[in-house]
Amino acid sequence: DAGITQSPRYKITETGRQVTLMCHQTWSHSYMFWYRQDLGHGLRLIYYSAAADITDKGEVPDGYVVSRSKTENFPLTLESATRSQTSVYFCASSDSFGSFKETQYFGPGTRLLVL
Amino acid sequence: DAKTTQPTSMDCAEGRAANLPCNHSTISGNEYVYWYRQIHSQGPQYIIHGLKNNETNEMASLIITEDRKSSTLILPHATLRDTAVYYCIVRVRDYGGSQGNLIFGKGTKLSVKP
Numbered sequence: 001d002a003g004i005t006q007s008p009r010y011k012i013t014e015t016g017r018q019v020t021l022m023c024h025q026t027w028s029h030s031y032m033f034w035y036r037q038d039l040g041h042g043l044r045l046i047y048y049s050a051a052a053d054i055t056d057k058g059e060v061p062d063g064y065v066v067s068r069s070k071t072e073n074f075p076l077t078l079e080s081a082t083r084s085q086t087s088v089y090f091c092a093s094s095d096s097f098g099s100f101k102e103t104q105y106f107g108p109g110t111r112l113l114v115l
Numbered sequence: 116d117a118k119t120t121q122p123t124s125m126d127c128a129e130g131r132a133a134n135l136p137c138n139h140s141t142i143s144g145n146e147y148v149y150w151y152r153q154i155h156s157q158g159p160q161y162i163i164h165g166l167k168n169n170e171t172n173e174m175a176s177l178i179i180t181e182d183r184k185s186s187t188l189i190l191p192h193a194t195l196r197d198t199a200v201y202y203c204i205v206r207v208r209d210y211g212g213s214q215g216n217l218i219f220g221k222g223t224k225l226s227v228k229p
Contacts, residue, residue, distance in 0.1 A: 106158030
């Protein structure tokens with residue numbers, strides 16, 4: 001089905017381990033985003049990408065790495081997970097960025113628990 | 116810092132109009148007003164956005180005051196499925212880099228009751 005999907009939907013890991021969260025969209029949108037959502041903070045942007053091989057930092061990038069070798073995929077890696085990275089992670093995509101017509105479409109989220 | 120102020124929570128009777136206010140008194144001329152909502156355990160969903168004119172789509176209407184310092188999202192006939200957290204977001208138009216991020220505050224939790 002067309003849309004934006006995230007995997008895994010739930011993940012439990014331990015402090016210090018590397019974790020990769022996957023995001024895949026079927027619309028061929030140029031722009032993709034990663035947000036985290038924590039109680040009391042709303043959603044905060046981690047990284048975004050304007051196209052394949054073009055990425056940029058958002059509000060809270062520390063501790064995260066992204067890549068975008070293909071337009072449809074935008075994985076987020078926690079190189080050495082910490083308890084403070086326990087959160088719900090949302091991926092989003094958009095066909096534009098900065099125009100009046102822009103709309104971001106969000107995935108269902110990945111719930112990550114770091115022990 | 117959040118550019119918008121919204122009530123923490125609101126109730127609405129099923130079938131009635133839900134009017135969700137948002138204050139954005141420091142909005143500048145090149146900023147849009149966006150509304151998203153988040154139903155429990157799901158990703159945020161776009162609803163509507165506008166610059167200075169009132170807007171309407173199949174989901175909702177957006178009323179922006181003439182001075183643009185506040186706006187109201189109207190769900191004309193609320194259903195139980197409209198129970199969600201509603202986010203009002205002010206956002207720069209024609210931006211580059213991180214200026215155009217969607218900055219989600221705490222939103223308004225709307226509870227539609229039978």
